Amino acid sequence: MKVKYLLVALLALTFFGCDENTGSLGLGIFPDGDQNINGRSAKFSVTTESTLSEAVYAKTSIGYVGKFSDPMFGFYECSFLAQLYCPEGITFPSVYDKDTNPKGIMAGDSIHTAELVLYYSKYFGDSLNACRMSVYELNQELNAEKFDYYTNIDAESYKGDFLARKAYTAVDLSLSDSIRNDDDFIPFVRLTSDKIKELGEKIYTTSKQQGSFDFESFKKILKGIYVKSDYGDGTILYVDQINLNVAFRAHYTDSLGNVIQKKNGQDSLYYTTRTFATTREVIQANQITNDKELLQSKVDEVEHTYLKTPAGIFTRANLPLNRIAEELKNDTISGVKLTFTSYNQPIVDAFSMKAPTTILLLREKDKDTFFKDNKLSDNITSYITTQEYKSGLNQYIFPNLARLVKTCLTEKEEAKKAAGGTWTAEQETKWEADNQWNQVLLIPVTIQYDNSSNNSKNIISVRHDLQPSYVKLKGGKAGETDEKYQLDLEVTYVNFSGKQ
Structure with missing residues (x-):
């Protein structure tokens, strides 16, 4: 085994963060023998679109x-x-x-x-x-x-x-x-x-x-x-x-x-x-009514997306899972980074809405059960991030979605096995649509921490943000036909093929 390639692979892992998000992924088990191990990166296009949040689950004491x-x-x-x-x-x-x-x-x-x-x-x-x-x-x-x-x-x-x-x-x-x-x-x-x-x-x-x-x-x-x-x-x-x-x-x-x-x-x-x-022993429930016509007009804008609270607009991202599965089928994924960059937000007056601080990235099919079951982000199918300021840009950065990608790919493989030899292209397309397989949502949330005396902050609840906020993000449905509106999904992987 050549050490120089191992170092390259480890550097790639370090670049995407040595955090809990990588979980059981990473290099896995290396083949025996003197074989090349190449740490590489690739970019895949992600398209996004705005979508009405409709009613949201809001069990709260406020x-x-x-x-x-x-x-x-x-x-x-x-x-x-x-x-x-x-x-x-x-x-x-x-x-x-x-x-x-x-x-x-x-x-x-x-x-x-x-x-x-x-x-x-x-x-x-x-x-x-x-x-x-x-x-x-x-x-x-x-x-x-x-x-x-x-x-x-x-x-x-x-x-x-x-x-x-x-x-x-x-x-x-x-x-x-x-x-x-x-x-x-x-x-x-x-x-x-x-x-x-x-x-x-x-x-x-x-x-x-x-x-x-x-x-x-x-x-x-x-x-x-x-x-x-x-x-x-x-x-x-x-x-x-x-x-x-x-x-x-x-x-x-x-x-x-x-x-x-x-x-x-x-x-x-x-x-x-x-x-x-x-x-907390009794019921308290909020009714929130929005100007649906004006919200829909914002959703219909295709050259960017929005996040708007309360109970307003989410951003949907369509992950290129099929391309990743095809092009990296012989490789081991070690890092998946996705960044959402916002446009500068004008402050018109003292009552202008600010950008939401905390964002949840969640599989769309889980959007109801996550909040109703009072779940916490697990860094597998749900991730929390806060707004970051980098080089004059406001960004929401998810440094490593590798476990999410692996979970989705494994889920599809299991569905294929369950179908046996009857799995056709039409069935695959229908299964992907029915399960919203490659779709994730960006959802503004508020989080609550425990009151432990130590320095660690343990999240004890994640809820929809019901306070007014909005942000306009780069991307948009126009990305389906124009690459300048596409986002980059940065994937780091390890290749054992021996190719340079």
């Missing part, structure tokens, strides 16, 4: 509400459904009466008020844009076993009785600077109405009658809420949590539990609440 219109992609509008959770065994204190119940602390046999508070830590768009939201009860219960978390849910079909309406701006200037700039301050929209107070009274009365309260009892009173924007264009709120606070008055007590009649010369009364909130 509720999006508002409307935003963009000159390039048109409007998109967000609303959401949410259940509120009731902790098991929640109770209200008994009513104080100096003669019959001196150990009680509740002042009066009724609540003081009730309110819905929507907390949001982030928003997109104009902070001072005038907006308004309406909140409705749900007219039917959300069934956790049957519920569909896709963004095309028909939220209006769940709309029940009107609860409240509130005008707001993302930054509430009615609050002082000292309050808004406090580290512990979380922006909110607070809604009150007679109807919300009635719900609070029903909750209190039922809890008192039953002795305690649970989630099933709570759902009979409030199945959930529907939050929608009914005025304003230019702001989207990212609602992290919703609280239904049922407030009542109570007496201060001393260390023995006796009610204090006076405290510092004043009546010993204070206000406290029982809170029912959105949590």
Whole structure:
């Protein structure tokens, strides 16, 4: 075995990254004897096209509400459904009466008020844009076993009785600077109405009658809420949590539990609440509506492709697997690199959308099961990358898709074996189309890491990016007939043929 060729092959492997992506691929087992081993590279053309994402799976703890219109992609509008959770065994204190119940602390046999508070830590768009939201009860219960978390849910079909309406701006200037700039301050929209107070009274009365309260009892009173924007264009709120606070008055007590009649010369009364909130135990689902006509016009542009969120446009890449299988059938693939380069993105104003940061490359046939099954990228059929800046270019680089190529080629070989001697060219073409065999999608995503104290970052969730972003990429459907719109798939392989 000639060492110089082995070094060439190893250098080729190093060039494409000594990372976990190569997995079980690489050089494999070398033939015995003094044979040439050639490390080589080749480029194969990749065509791309834009495709509507349609509805996406969006099981998330964040509720999006508002409307935003963009000159390039048109409007998109967000609303959401949410259940509120009731902790098991929640109770209200008994009513104080100096003669019959001196150990009680509740002042009066009724609540003081009730309110819905929507907390949001982030928003997109104009902070001072005038907006308004309406909140409705749900007219039917959300069934956790049957519920569909896709963004095309028909939220209006769940709309029940009107609860409240509130005008707001993302930054509430009615609050002082000292309050808004406090580290512990979380922006909110607070809604009150007679109807919300009635719900609070029903909750209190039922809890008192039953002795305690649970989630099933709570759902009979409030199945959930529907939050929608009914005025304003230019702001989207990212609602992290919703609280239904049922407030009542109570007496201060001393260390023995006796009610204090006076405290510092004043009546010993204070206000406290029982809170029912959105949590991970209950359903929260977003409806996202886009300007489909304008989105389709962008998809129809053939000299580039787009990525657009939320639930807008993906980019499809058609991998040249058949050519690779034919031309490198006697070789061992060690590296497969694919780069997507974006065009410079003009910043029109402060509310212009930025390019998505994190991209998932995924086999198209897996686009639904990947997110529904809460899968993580495995560097075999799914890969994560982040935007890189290189030589003044913005790029999304996938340094080694070798395991993806091997998986696809092996999958086809197994299908041929299963067909036995009946595998025809027509059957092969149909099988490739039915299985979307050579097609991968670029999908903008958000990722969540664990909270481990060590320096390693372990991904614990990958979800569709539901925040507004877009990027225009080089490529496009015109590449089917014009090579200047094609991308290069750079393949490094090891050749044992002895040819130079």
